[in-house]
Amino acid sequence: MSPWINRVVVSLSILLVAETVKAEPPATPLVVNDMATIGRPGGELHMLISREADTRLLYIYGHARLVGYDRKLNLHPDILESYDIEDDRVFTMHLRKGHRWSDGQPFTTEDFRFWWEDIANNKRLRPSGPPIWMLVDGKPPRVDILDAQTIRYSWDKPNPFFLSEIASASAEVIYAPAHYLKQFHERYADPATLAQLVASSKSRDWGSLFGRRDRATKFDSPDMPTLQPWMLANGPPADRYVAVRNPYYYKVDSKGQQLPYIDKLIFDLVDTKLVPVKTGAGETDLQARGLSFKDYTFLRDSETRNGLATLLWPEGKSSHLAIYPNLNATDPDLRDLIRDRRFRLALSLSLDRKAISEYLYFGLATPANNTVLDASPLYSDEVGRACLGHDLDKANQLLDEIGLARRNSSGVRLMPDGRPLDIVLETEGGDTEQADLGELVRDMWREIGIAIHVKPADREVLRDRVFAGDAVMTITSGIDNGLPTAEMSPDAYAPTSQFDQLQWPKWGQYYETSGQAGEKPDLPAAKELMELYAKWVGSDTQKQRAAIWKEILPLYANQCFTIGTVASVQQPIAVRKTLRNVPAKAVWNWEPQAQFGLYNPETFWLDNP
CATH class of the missing domain: 3.10.105.10 (Dipeptide-binding Protein; Domain 3)
Structure with missing residues (x-):
């Protein structure tokens, strides 16, 4: 597909999404108070990426996690409405009533059950079983579904890894959109239909097909429902990736406006060596990846003509x-x-x-x-x-x-x-x-x-x-x-x-x-x-x-x-001068800051979209 046709398809997809869904946060949304200014919805934000796999940044920067870190690195409920802990052994999670996936389907404990029973403990999909941080002395938790909004994980001994792992920058999700993925799973799909899907996708078997459809953290499939603030509108291969706002996102500002403010995130694929040059030319609105401290002087010299300002955030590594x-x-x-x-x-x-x-x-x-x-x-x-x-x-x-x-x-x-x-x-x-x-x-x-x-x-x-x-x-x-x-x-x-x-x-x-x-x-x-x-x-x-x-x-x-x-080597952050709520001072690091993720990109907004 040519780049021109690809852009037309993307634009049509965005219009279709905009016309067929209604913005609707959960009945009990998460109110975000930690922002410098109340924003106005609209506009599109351009960023540069250097490989197709960087679509995963929509998951990293979106940073919707069951439990999240605040800027002081304290844990708090995020996707979850609340959680209870007993002796660091028993974790009871409460979901938000009315929370929906990006395609409008309910997000419930069935999505947790499906992941645990049909993905994490399925030998075809996970030969090694659940992630190691869910095992204590080699034993998995007891998982109890209490109701549609309540699930409990219990171990005989403390599991100090559980909350920090599900809050991390590259956290593995412990839920999955069951309503979407069951059609690719041997346990639920009609055998004849599943065989046709395997053949038409040229997959090796149903497990291979399932892996191609379960893209929660890879974030490279526009068909995969998500809970992140933006959802992908077009998949690879492409020279431009567009993500549009999730109409069922669970956060609002203090005035009740649903987040994210930005309507579209646009990732343009360029050679890594060209990122500093294109940033200097103003071809991005928010850029840090692909830039290093040696680019700082050039970026500062370019500010008068590119409409960007160059911030410096110290990185959080123990040693650069x-x-x-x-x-x-x-x-x-x-x-x-x-x-x-x-x-x-x-x-x-x-x-x-x-x-x-x-x-x-x-x-x-x-x-x-x-x-x-x-x-x-x-x-x-x-x-x-x-x-x-x-x-x-x-x-x-x-x-x-x-x-x-x-x-x-x-x-x-x-x-x-x-x-x-x-x-x-x-x-x-x-x-x-x-x-x-x-x-x-x-x-x-x-x-x-x-x-x-x-x-x-x-x-x-x-x-x-x-x-x-x-x-x-x-x-x-x-x-x-x-x-x-x-x-x-x-x-x-x-x-x-x-x-x-x-x-x-x-x-x-x-x-x-x-x-x-x-x-x-x-x-x-x-x-x-x-x-x-x-x-x-x-x-x-x-x-x-x-x-x-x-x-x-x-x-x-x-x-x-x-x-x-x-x-504390300084990381250049090139920011469009009309982009609001990007902190002037912050820490740049992958874990646990998730680069931009910890600073709530869903609250960034353009003063002149």
Whole structure:
């Protein structure tokens, strides 16, 4: 289909939707009071995306969740009218009366039952069963449908993950539009009709067909009913994706006007490299993805002609980029060095983080050690300052202590076996920011007698090398959520993940596979972190969880398991000057802020639509 025909089809679809539905929030809508100004409905908002999969941002930015975070990261009912908790074991959820899917069909507990019985526990659709965060000691909850608006999940022991998981940026939904999806399910559909649908869609079987139709979080099917503020009007392939307002959305402003204010969200598909240029030309109304701090000066210079203003939001990562020494490296001599805390501390103390901030971020970033940031309620000076400081004398002293006092004629330290201490620092190929940091680190570590070679590699190849223990040291993003609360999982601070924790991938794999693969942690500090993490998982109260967090964080930070660089790197946010309610100051992060999602895009409005 040509782009011109595609746009005509989209326009006709929008008109048809507008003429056949009536705006109707639930009988008890959620009133949004947290907005700077009361808006006026109407208009369309343009954004740029760089791949078709970015239609999922309609789910991320829409941010309709059963339970949500407010801007202080406190949990509250969102899609739900209310919920009750007993001992963190029993969760009773109350739906809003009269709440409807975007196609006008009732949203009830049948949608929860259908997801639980016919999706999560269907071996064809979910061979591994329900998500792991719904299991406590390997056991699923008891699910009771009390009435059309009330459902209860019960466990024998506390499940501290439940609410935070369903509130997260990329939360897996635990409900599904049963009225729509049953036609594709073996249990409900007429066999002959289902066979025809499988054949006509060229699906392998009914399970494959069902997966193509169940697109709640992928958000790439205009046929899939949704609870989000906007619903997709056209699917892939396309060079432009249009989403129109959900006429049954459950939120209103304090005057009773149904949200969202904006009638249409329009995503234009462009090459990633063109996002800064097109933003500078004013071809978007709200843009952050595809922009980085190096684009800031250009964007500011373009403001006089493009009608945009450029905000700066600090990101919420624990460290924008961090260095990950591989404690599971296969080279035994390098592994022994990396497992010596004094070696890791020496590497950290030799970094001039103020110079990194000046060189890469105009001095606007702050030194960080890849733990919680000072805006987190769990922060303490002991945690935030651990392994920080620029002290070459101390770094050299530590390296001498651990048997690295000898140097060759080039000033490079010699390992006990006589080899020069020559380390390959691997980065993700194509990421110039990582490469630039790698060059700075190379020069700084050369001052303490360590030779560094920066080597870019394809991301997947690099990950495989880390997992195998062949990559000794890597640069990648720091811990994603630098602003956790006691209710959020401390899993980032214990060996629980192979993919996300490149400092101990084999230990993480051991946990993820219940000991079937990887290696059992054998460093005392790592074992203690796992014990504390297990205590947090089994805790009964927020007070207990906060106390456990305050044991985990100092232990982790003082071990220098990862080497942070700088945090609060500023993210440019290009905003149409007539777009209201976009915060001037906010935190830019994926989890749990969902980038724009936490700031209620349904309340954004155009002063001159």
